[in-house]
Amino acid sequence: MKRLYLVIIGDMVHSRKQTERSGIQNKFHTALGYTALKFADAVVSPPTLTIGDEFQAVLPPDGPLFDMLACFEFSMNYLPFRYGxxxxxxSTRLNREAAIGMDGPAFYNARDALETARHNGFLYHFKGPTTPRTETVNLLLHWMSLERASWKLLKKKAYYLHGRALRQKDIAERLGITQPAVSKMIGTPGVHLFRQSLAHVEQLIGAMT
Structure with a gap:
């Protein structure tokens, strides 16, 4: 059985409408570099700027997909991205230095998934084997897309920092808000279900190999 890989293509939403393009590009390069360094031991090919406002990365199927994306998004201050x-x-030789110069079904599937996400307004879409697991993954990803769309910036930051095991008091100090406000943000059923869904998606994808 041939080895399978997980390819992620991230695309900045409405990038041409962003003001201060040069500043955003600098932040983009910095965020990719930081994420690549932090996850160097966990990826096959690090997050790499490709064309325009897109990046690619290659992971093992059981790799830290959402931890990596969360780190990148936090570094970008949650400028909107969508992901295929x-x-x-x-089918080509692996490039472990950068996620470029490679080809094969994993890349085709990621590109198709990105186009589906773009067409339907989803944050995430997945394409892999045609199995009930794939359908379940996308049901969860599409729900996660809708849930995350309702979160304001501070809630996204609080969620990320809580996931890094910071105490609510420390999160509040870092974000300049009160501890009860943090508790209210991260204590909702939607947030708990989002975190559980995220973990379940990674388990389902990892089990497809």
Whole structure:
């Protein structure tokens, strides 16, 4: 059985409408570099700027997909991105220095998934084997897309910092808000279900190999 890989293509939403393009590009490069360094031991090919406002990364199927994206998004101060996630083979030689110069079904699936996400307004979409697991993954990803769309910036930051095991008091101090406000943000059923869904998606994808 041939080895499968997880390819992620991230695309900045409405990038041409963003003001201060040069500043955003600098932040983009910095965020990718920081994320690549932090997850160097966990990826096959690090997050790499490709064309325009897109980046690619290659992970093992059981890699830290959402931890990596969360780190990148926090570094970008949550400028909106959408993601195509593809599972499949890579038919060319692996490039472990940068996620470029490779080809194969994993990349085709990620590109198709990104186009589906773009067409339907989803944050995430996945394409892999045609199995009930894939359908379940996308049901969860689409729900996660809708849930995350309702979160304001401070809630996204509080969620991320809580996931890094910071205490509510420390999160409040870092964000300049009260501890009860943090508790209210991260204590909702939607937030708990989002975190559980995220973990379940990673388990389902990892089980497809």
């Amino acid at each position: 996630i593809g599972l499949g083979e890579i």
